[in-house]
Amino acid sequence: MPFKDLSHTEIWIIGTTMFILRYILIAGLFFYILYVWKKTKFSKLKLQKEYPRSSQIRREVLYSLLTFVIYGSGIWLVLFWIEDGQTKLYTEIDEYGIIYFFASIIFMLLIHDTYFYWTHRLIHHSKLFKYVHKVHHSFKSPTPWASFAFHPLEAIISLGIIPIIIFLIPVHILALFLFVTFLTLYNVIIHLGFSIPGLNQLKYSNTPDAHDYHHLNSKSNYGLYFTFWDKIMGTHHIE
Ligand SMILES: [Zn+2]
Ligand SMILES: [Zn+2]
Numbered sequence: 001m002p003f004k005d006l007s008h009t010e011i012w013i014i015g016t017t018m019f020i021l022r023y024i025l026i027a028g029l030f031f032y033i034l035y036v037w038k039k040t041k042f043s044k045l046k047l048q049k050e051y052p053r054s055s056q057i058r059r060e061v062l063y064s065l066l067t068f069v070i071y072g073s074g075i076w077l078v079l080f081w082i083e084d085g086q087t088k089l090y091t092e093i094d095e096y097g098i099i100y101f102f103a104s105i106i107f108m109l110l111i112h113d114t115y116f117y118w119t120h121r122l123i124h125h126s127k128l129f130k131y132v133h134k135v136h137h138s139f140k141s142p143t144p145w146a147s148f149a150f151h152p153l154e155a156i157i158s159l160g161i162i163p164i165i166i167f168l169i170p171v172h173i174l175a176l177f178l179f180v181t182f183l184t185l186y187n188v189i190i191h192l193g194f195s196i197p198g199l200n201q202l203k204y205s206n207t208p209d210a211h212d213y214h215h216l217n218s219k220s221n222y223g224l225y226f227t228f229w230d231k232i233m234g235t236h237h238i239e
Contacts, residue, residue: 008079011079012072012073016068016069016071016072016075019068019071019072020068022181023148023184026184026185026188027188030144030188030192031143034193034194035051035143045194045195045196045197046193046194047141047193047194047195047209048140048141048193052139052141052143056139056143057143057145059138059149060142060143060146060149061145063135063151064145064147064149064150066152067148067149067150067158068148070156070159071155074162078162078163078166081167086167087167088168088170088171089166089171089172089176090170090171090173091172091173093172093174095170095172096170100170101174101175104169104171104175105178105179107169108171108175108179109182109225110226111165111168112161112225113224115164116161116224117222117223117229117230117233119157119158119160120133120222120223121222121235123154123157124218124222131153132153133151133154134151135149136149137218139215140215140216141193141212141215141216142193142211142212142215143192143193144191144193145191146191147184147190147191148184165179186206186224186225187224189208190206190208190210190211191208193212195207195208196208204226204231205225205226206223206224206225210227210230210236210237213237213238213239219235219237220235220236221235221236221237
């Protein structure tokens with residue numbers, strides 16, 4: 001395993017810092033382009049007319065940082081499972097080949113989309129919503145910084161995808177890293193608050209338009225990357 005010479009505490013500190021830096025880099029880049037640098041140029045693609053107040057952005061960032069501290073703490077558990085030999089993580093690409101390496105990333109996205117859709121519907125249940133998911137929906141007009149702005153309970157639920165994947169299918173450590181980076185990127189994209197015309201042309205991809213509408217009305221568009229489940233379950237809705 002990489003980092004085998006580091007202590008668990010060192011891995012935890014490095015891991016949490018990397019999670020936060022990756023989020024700041026991706027969300028910050030989109031935020032800077034759309035809300036600051038090219039604000040006028042892209043204003044016609046803004047999904048809701050009003051731009052967020054700085055107090056909203058501050059709350060989005062603080063809740064997201066809390067989420068990444070919780071994600072970072074999950075490293076302890078993953079390290080325990082790895083050392084105990086319980087996971088299907090592997091480190092030699094040759095073990096399953098390069099085709100499987102890329103296929104495993106697709107599998108992870110499909111498994112995660114399913115996990116996300118159904119846990120998302122669960123936390124919209126009236127008995128759970130106010131305790132778990134209300135924080136994320138307090139951002140009616142989300143910005144890229146809202147992508148991980150969760151109540152701690154929602155952060156823990158969202159983290160559940162990691163044990164499911166590493167216990168279920170063989171995954172190379174780099175494939176897992178690429179998957180989580182894509183997850184971060186795509187989650188930021190659906191929270192842009194701006195439409196991406198090219199993305200709207202793809203038949204099964206979730207879009208900022210669909211997720212922005214979800215933040216407004218809560219009754220449709222529960223998916224993350226794709227619209228398969230929304231279409232199957234009749235919850236797909238575009239204005
Ligand atoms: Zn959202
Ligand atoms: Zn929701």
